[in-house]
Amino acid sequence: MASIQDVAQLAQVSTATASRALSRPDMVASTTRERVLSAARELGYQPNVIARSLRQGETRTIGVIVTDILNPFHAQLAKGIQDAADRHGYTAFLFNSDEDPAKERRAIDTLRGHLPQGLIIVPTSGARENLQALSGVPIVELDRMSGTPGVTTVTADNSGGATAATRHLISLGHTRIGMIVGQQDISTATQRHDAYRAALKAAGLTYDPALVLPGNHREDDGHRAALRLLTLPEHRRPTALFIGNNEMTVGAVLAARALNLRIPEDLSIVGFDDSRWAQTMNPPLTVVAQPTYDLGTCATEQLIAQLRHPRDGPPQHHQLSTTLIVRHSTSPPHTPAPAHSH
Amino acid sequence: MASIQDVAQLAQVSTATASRALSRPDMVASTTRERVLSAARELGYQPNVIARSLRQGETRTIGVIVTDILNPFHAQLAKGIQDAADRHGYTAFLFNSDEDPAKERRAIDTLRGHLPQGLIIVPTSGARENLQALSGVPIVELDRMSGTPGVTTVTADNSGGATAATRHLISLGHTRIGMIVGQQDISTATQRHDAYRAALKAAGLTYDPALVLPGNHREDDGHRAALRLLTLPEHRRPTALFIGNNEMTVGAVLAARALNLRIPEDLSIVGFDDSRWAQTMNPPLTVVAQPTYDLGTCATEQLIAQLRHPRDGPPQHHQLSTTLIVRHSTSPPHTPAPAHSH
DNA sequence: CATCTCAATGTAATCGTTTGCAACCGGGTT
DNA sequence: AACCCGGTTGCAAACGATTACATTGAGATG
Numbered sequence: 150m151a152s153i154q155d156v157a158q159l160a161q162v163s164t165a166t167a168s169r170a171l172s173r174p175d176m177v178a179s180t181t182r183e184r185v186l187s188a189a190r191e192l193g194y195q196p197n198v199i200a201r202s203l204r205q206g207e208t209r210t211i212g213v214i215v216t217d218i219l220n221p222f223h224a225q226l227a228k229g230i231q232d233a234a235d236r237h238g239y240t241a242f243l244f245n246s247d248e249d250p251a252k253e254r255r256a257i258d259t260l261r262g263h264l265p266q267g268l269i270i271v272p273t274s275g276a277r278e279n280l281q282a283l284s285g286v287p288i289v290e291l292d293r294m295s296g297t298p299g300v301t302t303v304t305a306d307n308s309g310g311a312t313a314a315t316r317h318l319i320s321l322g323h324t325r326i327g328m329i330v331g332q333q334d335i336s337t338a339t340q341r342h343d344a345y346r347a348a349l350k351a352a353g354l355t356y357d358p359a360l361v362l363p364g365n366h367r368e369d370d371g372h373r374a375a376l377r378l379l380t381l382p383e384h385r386r387p388t389a390l391f392i393g394n395n396e397m398t399v400g401a402v403l404a405a406r407a408l409n410l411r412i413p414e415d416l417s418i419v420g421f422d423d424s425r426w427a428q429t430m431n432p433p434l435t436v437v438a439q440p441t442y443d444l445g446t447c448a449t450e451q452l453i454a455q456l457r458h459p460r461d462g463p464p465q466h467h468q469l470s471t472t473l474i475v476r477h478s479t480s481p482p483h484t485p486a487p488a489h490s491h
Numbered sequence: 492m493a494s495i496q497d498v499a500q501l502a503q504v505s506t507a508t509a510s511r512a513l514s515r516p517d518m519v520a521s522t523t524r525e526r527v528l529s530a531a532r533e534l535g536y537q538p539n540v541i542a543r544s545l546r547q548g549e550t551r552t553i554g555v556i557v558t559d560i561l562n563p564f565h566a567q568l569a570k571g572i573q574d575a576a577d578r579h580g581y582t583a584f585l586f587n588s589d590e591d592p593a594k595e596r597r598a599i600d601t602l603r604g605h606l607p608q609g610l611i612i613v614p615t616s617g618a619r620e621n622l623q624a625l626s627g628v629p630i631v632e633l634d635r636m637s638g639t640p641g642v643t644t645v646t647a648d649n650s651g652g653a654t655a656a657t658r659h660l661i662s663l664g665h666t667r668i669g670m671i672v673g674q675q676d677i678s679t680a681t682q683r684h685d686a687y688r689a690a691l692k693a694a695g696l697t698y699d700p701a702l703v704l705p706g707n708h709r710e711d712d713g714h715r716a717a718l719r720l721l722t723l724p725e726h727r728r729p730t731a732l733f734i735g736n737n738e739m740t741v742g743a744v745l746a747a748r749a750l751n752l753r754i755p756e757d758l759s760i761v762g763f764d765d766s767r768w769a770q771t772m773n774p775p776l777t778v779v780a781q782p783t784y785d786l787g788t789c790a791t792e793q794l795i796a797q798l799r800h801p802r803d804g805p806p807q808h809h810q811l812s813t814t815l816i817v818r819h820s821t822s823p824p825h826t827p828a829p830a831h832s833h
Numbered sequence: 834c835a836t837c838t839c840a841a842t843g844t845a846a847t848c849g850t851t852t853g854c855a856a857c858c859g860g861g862t863t
Numbered sequence: 864a865a866c867c868c869g870g871t872t873g874c875a876a877a878c879g880a881t882t883a884c885a886t887t888g889a890g891a892t893g
């Protein structure tokens with residue numbers, strides 16, 4: 150691999166001038182500049198980022214840690230981040246924590262050695278502790294908030310989305326609305342849960358804890374939880390489910406199918422986060438859509454702005470709006486044969 | 492960030508001993524070693540990978556370029572690669588070419604500056620040219636083969652899969668089997684196409700070029716192609732479709748639905764590559780499944796083996812087997828009302 | 834014509850590590 | 864007592880870029 154020494158030698162100048170010709174064109178005479186540039190071209194010279202980073206103390210690299218790259222939601226976040234970073238001349242280093250604090254810790258340590266100039270992270274429940282190892286590096290938390298002090302956050306309007314979802318079900322006439330909620334220590338889960346509860350209350354419906362089950366964000370958690378909710382005795386079984394994340398929604402839909410419940414006739418379902426799957430499943434799923442790709446780009450823009458002009462002020466919190474997309478998995482509840490006239 | 496100098500100073504040794512204590516424990520007296528290690532621990536020392544790479548000329552980094560991280564197939568490849576790389580102490584640098592040779596070129600250039608020790612790539616049609624910039628770096632082509640000389644390849648058994656898919660449809664009694672095939676210059680597309688053709692021939696069926704349409708691997712290509720095939724006059728319309736990749740299959744299914752064709756009664760469909768979507772769509776899709784994650788890990792193992800023991804022999808070609816999974820999107824053709832008695 | 838100025842270039846230090854080589858030391862051998 | 868040996872350690876040179884500072888030379892100024 151050609152080094153700048155080779156370029157300098159071929160162009161008959163010192164490495165200093167060669168370097169300047171390439172990165173500070175106006176500091177060198179035009180004739181020499183040409184000589185250097187053509188030498189570089191001839192040798193296929195590509196600057197050694199490693200050496201440059203070492204000298205300059207800046208790597209033009211940002212770290213990215215998501216919890217599950219196989220989840221299309223995260224894949225899309227990652228793509229938004231990478232595209233935006235690329236536009237600004239930064240390289241994004243992508244890691245996976247698999248929702249496991251220990252893996253997150255390892256990712257952070259590996260990252261640290263690479264001297265990232267900033268970090269965008271979808272935090273696990275251990276993030277608050279793990280992130281202490283990275284003091285001095287600007288951090289943007291994406292999608293969730295771990296409560297780490299001083300970090301900028303970029304999230305979706307979870308409350309608004311959950312409120313809209315719950316109101317939608319209420320307006321259709323549902324009174325027994327179940328919810329499958331994510332981990333208690335993940336901000337998105339609690340926000341959605343709180344909003345659901347508030348919306349019920351605002352409509353004068355009672356909040357029934359028996360209709361709310363926790364899950365660990367994965368498909369089988371959704372499956373298990375849905376199975377329990379949907380096998381309650383007929384008069385207590387929820388006629389609608391609001392499910393707190395995309396993966397669990399898949400599990401819940403499959404559980405409903407396994408029980409031979411028709412959607413939406415026997416059970417209305419609203420999921421959180423739109424996806425290819427939600428659009429093409431049968432029937433198409435009513436969901437709260439998030440601006441996923443934009444969440445990624447927004448986080449990146451924020452981070453890079455911060456790298457350019459280091460802030461002192463309090464950390465910022467950006468919230469992108471969500472949209473309820475009504476498809477065909479929701480309808481008025483099917484009133485059971487023996488009319489229940491109050 | 493604490494450097495090795497700080498550690499050395501705190502432990503009252505030279506940087507040389509500090510370095511050795513950390514990376515060549517047996518070269519230093521146990522008491523000094525302890526002193527250094529505890530100093531390192533106390534300072535939270537994390538070696539600067541950049542400086543180390545510069546000195547050693549090896550970065551313990553491998554580049555990864557896939558064509559579309561949003562495609563679950565590629566996301567899974569990426570995960571397989573990252574997990575395996577991690578196990579061997581390598582860091583994977585992930586890039587996206589978006590199926591665009593120019594972007595692939597840029598990714599390679601960026602990568603080059605980071606001095607990756609090897610590259611795993613799902614090549615675009617321009618790869619053969621683009622890869623010349625990386626001479627000297629071991630390369631493994633994954634999923635597809637660009638024809639670049641000297642590179643190791645790790646692919647799925649496309650021929651076997653396509654053969655099984657076609658035979659399955661034939662054995663059900665279909666005689667007009669259409670195919671939507673990927674780009675001509677991508678090896679997976681041509682292999683699947685050739686096998687399909689051969690299987691038809693072996694069964695004594697004629698290959699009808701009008702039933703074979705090309706697509707660019709994306710959903711809307713599949714949609715468009717399927718629309719054209721399925722609106723052929725009744726007696727020429729295919730009763731079954733074999734579709735050459737996962738994204739296009741989505742488009743084709745949606746096209747069939749738009750035309751109110753029932754699957755499998757009016758149209759049998761076999762897709763290539765399994766997915767969550769294929770399993771949960773209605774009806775569940777018959778597919779040729781690929782060992783996606785394993786393709787990723789296999790590629791990584793191959794690459795790392797090569798880094799350890801540089802080869803001179805001819806490049807190796809590994810092929811992982813595929814499996815036909817029969818679900819409910821395929822059935823015998825529905826004989827039209829006016830019996831077509833031979 | 835001496836001096837000053839400024840643009841263009843070169844010299845060499847620097848970033849944090851690793852590592853070849855030399856130095857040192859204590860103990861065994863001759 | 865001189866020598867050697869092997870285990871520890873330190874000194875200093877790399878790696879490839881950038882950049883503070885020194886140098887050069889040509890043209891402008893007095």
